[in-house]
Amino acid sequence: xxxxxxxxxxxxxxxxxxxxxxxxxxxxxxxxxxxxxxxxxxxxxxxxxxxxxxxxxxxxxxxxxxxxxxxxxxxxxxxxxxxxxxxxxxxxxxxxxxxxxxxxxxxxxxxxxxxxxxxxxxxxxxxxxxxxxxxxxxxxxxxxxxxxxxxxxxxxxxxxxxxxxxxxxxxxxxxxxxxxxxxxxxxxxxxxxxxxxxxxxxxxxxxxxxxxxxxxxxxxxxxxxxxxxxxxxxxxxxxxxxxxxxxxxxxxxxxxxxxxxxxxxxxxxxxxxxxx
Numbered sequence: 107x108x109x110x111x112x113x114x115x116x117x118x119x120x121x122x123x124x125x126x127x128x129x130x131x132x133x134x135x136x137x138x139x140x141x142x143x144x145x146x147x148x149x150x151x152x153x154x155x156x157x158x159x160x161x162x163x164x165x166x167x168x169x170x171x172x173x174x175x176x177x178x179x180x181x182x183x184x185x186x187x188x189x190x191x192x193x194x195x196x197x198x199x200x201x202x203x204x205x206x207x208x209x210x211x212x213x214x215x216x217x218x219x220x221x222x223x224x225x226x227x228x229x230x231x232x233x234x235x236x237x238x239x240x241x242x243x244x245x246x247x248x249x250x251x252x253x254x255x256x257x258x259x260x261x262x263x264x265x266x267x268x269x270x271x272x273x274x275x276x277x278x279x280x281x282x283x284x285x286x287x288x289x290x291x292x293x294x295x296x297x298x299x300x301x302x303x304x305x306x307x308x309x310x311x312x313x314x315x316x317x318x319x320x321x322x323x324x325x326x327x328x329x330x331x332x333x334x335x336x337x338x339x340x341x342x343x344x345x346x347x348x349x350x351x352x353x354x355x356x357x358x359x360x361x362x363x364x365x366x367x368x369x370x371x372x373x374x375x376x377x378x379x380x381x382x
Contacts, residue, residue, distance in 0.1 A: 116354050120362065124258055132249035135238060136179055140172060143231045145359045147171045149350045150223045157344055160216040167220050170197040171228030175235070182235040184247040226340075227360075230367045233374055240377050256307055256319075257373050260326040261365045263303040264296035268331075271295020280331075285338040297327050318380060325372030326365075333368030337361070 127138030151164040174194045180186045201220065210216040238254050239247040272292025280288040304323035308316035337360055341349060350358025 113354075120353065121262070125255065128251045128254050128258070132183065132238070135249070135251065135254070139231055139234060140175060142359070142363065143171050143175050143228055144168050145352075146227045146231070146363055147223055149352070149359050150227060151219075153344050153346060153349060154219045154223075160210060160212060160219055162216065162220055162223075167201075167223060170194070170201070171224060171231075173197055174224070174228045175232045178232040178235040182239040182247060183249070184239070226336075226367060230370045231363075233370050237370070237374055237377055240381060252311065253322075253373065253377065256304075256322065257326060257366070257369065259303055259307075260300050260323050261330050261369060263299040264327050264330055265365065266296075267299025268292040268296030271298075281335055284335050284342065288335075293327075293331060296331070297324075300324075300327050314381075318376075321380075322373060322376055325376055326369045329372035330365035330369035333365045336368065337364035 124138070127134045147168040148164050151162045151167060154160065155162055155164070177186075177190045177194050180190050181188060201217070205213050205217060208216065234254060237257070238249055238251065240253065241248045241250045268288070269292065272287070272289045272295065276289030276291045278290040279286065280290050280293055300323045301320065304319040305316065308314070308319045311319075337349070341347070348357030349360035352358055353362060
């Protein structure tokens with residue numbers, strides 16, 4: 107019961123923080139996900155360093171991830187053209203050259219873990235900008251929080267439905283080798299909860315047809331579930347139960363954003379295919 111109240115309290119603060127950051131304006135969106143990308147990268151590189159397989163400089167590589175997010179924000183919002191990404195390329199060049207002087211025992215493993223953090227965390231969080239500024243008015247990108255908000259609502263609905271139905275009737279394992287507690291019953295429970303959430307969005311936003319809301323929710327469920335499983339695979343490889351202890355009752359930051367890290371691609375593909 108104590109853990110339940112801890113989860114409830116932390117979850118409430120988390121949801122309020124995310125929703126306010128997204129819905130107020132583009133600058134709070136930028137501030138929110140700048141924090142998210144830095145915290146998730148710091149947590150990931152900390153997990154890797156704790157295994158003593160290699161030694162990664164978290165300060166420099168967290169900054170690199172932030173640079174990618176900043177560059178994508180400025181590009182997606184129409185402030186700069188694609189030349190802004192040269193800053194991130196400069197980070198990569200320094201990363202390659204510095205490896206000559208690092209004297210790592212296994213330079214390839216060292217670089218592989220660094221790039222895993224950039225591709226697994228920094229890239230998908232940066233992609234959020236392309237969805238947030240997917241609307242165009244008079245040839246200028248405009249910030250629209252609706253799709254980003256729906257992405258998180260769908261993820262939360264999926265997690266809630268999967269948890270509740272899985273606890274009640276879950277028997278058939280979804281992916282026992284990676285995540286023994288997940289079940290097919292939980293998967294379809296999450297799917298039903300998310301489809302219900304998509305119909306709510308369809309009722310309040312008539313500009314996007316209901317079938318597109320349904321399509322978006324289906325993509326988020328499938329890719330979000332894969333995202334959850336991928337994080338479980340990483341944790342099993344690094345031999346940890348949770349990615350961290352920063353969020354009481356919920357584990358670490360990666361434990362909260364694992365579904366997002368793959369679901370964002372599903373929404374981006376759908377938006378680019380049908381909305382742009």
